[in-house]
Amino acid sequence: MSMNKAESITKNFGPFGVIFGSLLVGISAIPLSSQAIPVPNVNACLSLSPEALANQGRANIARENCTVVAQAAPPLPEELQPPSATVVLVNGTVNVTLVNQTYTDITYQVVGDTEPRPLSGRDDVTLRTLRAPVTLTFQRPDRGLLLVSPQASEAGSLEVTLTETTDLDVDKSAMTIQETGEVFLN
Structure with missing residues (x-):
């Protein structure tokens, strides 16, 4: 008979247990939902x-x-890095010789001055009287990485050697010559 009593108590409290259990869970969630969310000024x-x-x-x-x-405004390249080279400008202009030491064509462009042009592998070209500030871009058709090495050769002249690299840290695709003659690579 004690089994029947236990079964009847369990049956009677079953619905109450569900109701009171739900209330306990609901009450514990109320303080969380009523807290104010801070709004920044x-x-x-x-x-x-x-x-x-x-x-x-x-x-x-x-x-x-x-x-x-x-x-x-984002910082200018000269605020983030030292110049890669410095060239003495002549009347605000510079001659830039591009030397392609790769075995593939490289497309270069003087931004705002020329359309993209090809430079054959193992070839060079001299761009005369570019007025500073000026930006040049470089790109291999196979999207390979380029090491761009500018070197001032004499007043008013800058030689830029383009070689292949596998190092992402030295890959560059643009060069800017400032009015001061400072050369920055990006």
């Missing part, structure tokens, strides 16, 4: 450009309530 002026405000006739509001913040 946002400068409301950042979403309003001076041009947009002026067009809407609210320029005075912008000047009174907002501080104009300069936009962040």
